[in-house]
Amino acid sequence: MTTTTSTGFTAARAPGAHPLIGHVPALFRDPLPFLRSLAGHGDLVEIRLGPQRAMMVCSPGLFHQVLTDTRHFDKGGPLFDKLRWFLGDGLGSTPHEVHRRQRRQLQPAFRPDALSRYLEVMSEEARSAASGWQDGAVIEVEQHAYQLIARIITRTMFSVDGSSAAVAEIAAAYPEFHQGIGRHMRSPSRWLDRLPTPANRRFRQACSTVSREVDAAIEDRRREGTGTGHDLLALMIREGLSDREMRDQVVTMLTGGIGTSASALGWALFFLSRDPSLADAVAREARAVLPAGADPDRDVPDRDVLTRLDLARRVVTETLRYYPSAWFYSRTVTSPVELAGRALRPGTAILLSPYLIHHRPDLYPEPERFDVDRWSPARRAELSHGAYVPFGAGARKCIGDVYALTEITLAVAVIASCWRLEPLPGPVPRHLLEPRPWTVIHPAPLHLRLHRR
Ligand code: HEM
Incomplete structure (x- = not known):
């Protein structure tokens, strides 16, 4: 079920979760079609990674909010700890x-x-x-x-x-x-x-x-x-x-x-x-x-x-746009916050995918077409704010x-x-x-x- 909030953002649960493993097979076996499918459900879509629930951000507005609100969101979430093991205390x-x-x-x-x-x-x-x-x-x-x-x-x-x-x-x-x-x-x-x-x-x-x-x-x-x-x-x-x-x-x-x-x-x-x-x-x-x-x-x-x-x-x-190299990363909620009408507790995993944003057909007509004319000055001016995020946003851009x-x-x-x-x-x-x-x-x-x- 999709709910619409006073801010106009919608929140939903992704369908198709397996009883024990949730959306792990979809996300790990064929991630790109799965990500493309999520934007159709809402601006913030809950998915399940095994027993863990995670919130996938599907709209440019929320994407920007998560990356710029450093009081409520910080680096963390699935895979991050493993990456940190290799990168130590580097900038990222x-x-x-x-x-x-x-x-x-x-x-x-x-x-x-x-x-x-x-x-x-x-x-x-x-x-x-x-x-x-x-x-x-x-x-x-x-x-x-x-x-x-x-x-x-x-x-x-x-x-x-x-x-x-x-x-x-x-x-x-x-x-x-x-x-x-x-x-x-x-x-x-x-x-x-x-x-x-x-x-x-x-x-x-x-x-x-x-x-x-x-x-x-x-x-x-x-x-x-x-x-x-x-x-x-x-x-x-x-x-x-x-x-x-x-x-x-x-x-x-x-x-x-x-x-x-x-x-x-x-x-x-x-x-x-x-x-x-x-x-x-x-x-x-x-x-x-x-x-x-x-x-x-x-x-x-x-x-x-x-x-x-x-x-x-x-x-x-x-x-x-078509294949943003950094296609998928995460944040964790650090203090209670509301996002698209959902009250999120500390420790909630937030998932971000520039690939998903860049393939929304309402932001990029015919998103599966490689089209350099999208970047002519006139068409670029029509692009929604925050719709192009291959390098992230905010202080961690x-x-x-x-x-x-x-x-x-x-x-x-x-x-x-x-x-x-x-x-x-x-x-x-x-x-x-x-x-x-x-x-x-x-x-x-x-x-x-x-x-x-
Ligand atoms: C096409 C090439 C590149 C792409 C798509 C890319 C993408 C990104 C993205 C999306 C982030 C933010 C991740 C987050 O918010 O969690 C990031 C951060 C970072 N990138 Fe890049 N990057 C690219 C090239 C580079 C290059 C050439 C360097 C260094 C020479 C670099 C060094 C870094 C560092 C150090 C961070 C962490 C920044 C911080 O947290 O302040 N990246 N990159």
Whole structure:
């Protein structure tokens, strides 16, 4: 039954719960169709995860309320504790009262002046990735996207050059590290995670590589002395963070910034491969906008490159609407509160899905159509407030939002300007038509054939 409140929001219970396990099979087996179905029931929909009840937020207004009302809602809820085990007390996992100080300390690494400095690395790495490919070859796109994005983030956060061992080691270990976190979050028991299976062994190896490289980068930087450099490490040393705090923050940045951006880049290239005329238009725009000479000083794009790469940017915006990498996360109620007329007790789990919001047909007509024209100025102006939330909202909004948009847009433009990406013959594989996400919605494996432009 659906109830409407004085605020106009509706609350309901989702149908189809199994007696003992509730909606677990629907949410875990085929989450995206399940999420799409929930918005039809109300603005706040109660679902059951086994014996636990959780409230799924289905309207932009409530989504915004939960993310901005820090008096009643904080980080927490299903899966969060497991993620925290990996991320420690990094920016993404600390409670609000600690978070405010941490965010103030780290924000300078994402300010416009810092982003301008990162542009050179982003552009150099995208060009280097695109120039290493062979005409006619078939590549698995997400692997390359992971490498590219991991190299960019390691180089920009540690200020090391492209030949540094840390860059190569972290880029090589990261896919396994990220997948392993996903597996461990899904796993019903810590005991299973400790079994010496090949997957667990690979994960442990990846964890020790990431730890070793992060620790070495911190140690090197301390040896060089404080006060030098403008990157994340320099900033944290100046702010007086301990080694442990620095480590948690670096691992948080790598974890928050690699899988999300790499899967978005993979999906953007997938959508371009399905629409050759759009890909040609992106290539034309990129050739007109990006500097093309052989002089590395002149080849660095300037800060308003994103404005001039309008079509590439719209491809990325629509990709993050269609498949927002951070598709599902949670909050917990910290003090009694009313939401859509429901009185919620402390400890109630609140579930948030940008994917669900982005696929509401009343907010986005024909939501299952990839349509870059949605982001023309006129249509963008018609969009409801809070309807586009790939980076969250409020005090915990992604610190790397502009960084991510810049690196992905540049990568899409550079790659599209050099290569036409062609799908392999035959039907589109099911995992690309109806992906089953875990930590992020990712398109792997995605095999495409390269044709030099
Ligand atoms: C397409 C790429 C990205 C997407 C879709 C994305 C999405 C998000 C979302 C939705 C949140 C908020 C989660 C919540 O409220 O619980 C978040 C937080 C965060 N993201 Fe991103 N992110 C991306 C890229 C990045 C990058 C490149 C970095 C770092 C370089 C980064 C670092 C972080 C951090 C540290 C937080 C926690 C912020 C805080 O609590 O203050 N993200 N991200």
